[in-house]
Amino acid sequence: MNSFQPRSRESELFSPAIFKFDHLEAHVQTHLKNVYSCLSIGMLSAALGAYAHFYTGLGQWYFLTALGSLGLIAWLATTRHSKETTSKRLGIFTAFTFLSGISLGPLLDLVIRIEPSIISTALAGTAVVFISFTLAALLNRNRTFLYMGGFLMSGLMWLTLMGFLNIFFGSRMIFDFYIYGILALFSAFVLYDTQLIVEKRRRGDDDFIWQSVDLFLDAIQIFRALLIILAKKEDNKKRRRD
Template sequence: MASFQSRSRGNEVFSPAVFNFDHIEPHVQTHLKNVYSCLSIGMLTAALGAYTHFYTGLGQWYLMTTLASLGLMAWLATTRHSKETTSTRMGIFTGFTFLSGISLGPLLEAVIRVDPSIISTALAGTAVVFISFTLASLLSRNRTFLYMGGFLMSGLMWLTLMGFLNIFFGSRMIFDMYIYGILALFSCFVLYDTQLIVEKRRRGDDDFIWQSVDLFLDAIQIFRALLIILTNKEDNKKRRRD
């Protein structure tokens, strides 16, 4: 009997109450739906951009497409959010995500040469990480993750410096530290950015398009890091066999 009661209590962890978002106001929930709908469109257009790369060779213009995507992001940031500009800003956003997908082309080509299945594994891994950390953030009833902002920005600065210096050192150990650091850092950014979006909406900021940019960048960086990590592991396995 005691064992049965213990099992029953343990199963409460998987009860629907765990996914209860009643602590999030209705207008915030509606806003989150807009954000994630916009993010979904961005992911689809990025996938289309990556697909386009393989048939047009635009990935050869990696620097230009990267600069163009940054230019569109800057344009989006400086375009005032209003009902009248929503369609224009959505066009800018999809252009930015499309070019971001094209910029992934050279990396995807390198991955395919090692093992094409790595792409689907990295996509699945990105989805698991992103969804898990998003739920953890949304289910939290306090604003704990908002205090991570300073730590995350400091970590990003140090990782950027590490990546830059490794251009000259060419150390495999530093590169591994850098890429695993990127994976961990942007996973934590999902926690932070999700709670920040909720808090911004509570304070009246309903710019769902710009807020989806933050989440899009988080997801892309996680995906990129997983691609590199999995490709390196597979490449090392093939070298050992040879």
Template structure:
């Protein structure tokens, strides 16, 4: 039999039988909000890099944290939905502004890295998201403890490097951070599914988890590509 003559059942391919219909609707809301956050964050980065109306730094970080705290303190309900979406947009905007200094550093080396990093982040995020969606329910929730331990290790490495100033330690921190955040995409996606199955339909706050995962992967990937591009340019100049 010719394998190309077989009919492919695309309905079965995209059917998430282990996830209830209400949770699938919830996930659509989460990812729709995530897409909007990406556009708003891009606008925030544009404001820093091009217009310079707002500068990324301590102030933008404090504004971003303030928005996230405000969102967490505002209860989820139909009456507060529009307000919380506005807060979410503000959080995404200031997060995008906060990416500005990193983007300035990358642009000084090679502006095309930003596009490459975004495409790479999108592919990584999509692959790990699909892995979490199609895997057996709760199969990645065991990663929670390991990932939190990894974050603690990254924090200790950051503190150590403040005194050591080691390029190797910084590089190890960056690569390890990328691996840990990929794990968080798996963990957070399945955790959102479990919360939704148990009645937690706060898609706005669930969007924050995935948005932070995406932004962190994007930042780490930009830095890694910039470092590699710099090393490549140095080797090229030598030879």
């Protein structure tokens, strides 16, 4: 009789079948493990960089750390991918993410002055968005999200232009549109970059370190946008109370 009982919605929601990726080839699954392992190292390195800022104040030298990040990413891009250079390139990637974490220092200082708990909330939000969109991309058996590339690059160009022009206009409305646009755009980039990594591996590209850079930048931009949005909302609440 039990076999004829309807399955509950909870059992369907948490079914292990949801997390099966049988449609992905074995070599693609192995490659994804390498990508996310490398990404985890980068996230840890960025966290250490942000932590180091509070003891060294290096984040105040934002221009220099930004230049250092650009130099490292250029070095990584020009270093040939091979088994012999994997350790070297991983070291460059780790240094890049460390400097990226330091560059977050000034923003983290500002957020802590408003409300320290915002950092943990933004981290949790970033994890939820990143994991959800990653699963959506991996479980999609078609290459649907690959067609968003042109739209996403166009959107990035317009948002960059908007952010630059707002330096001169100083409009709150434009800034709000810009920061929410960044959040939405880089959330969509997680979908696109994840499927692009799968497609690249199918075509023979196994450079997991360079592909981790794309996902790292997506996650950092989502985290940064959430920090600003949450801090702005909390600051507005405090002003209303006063």
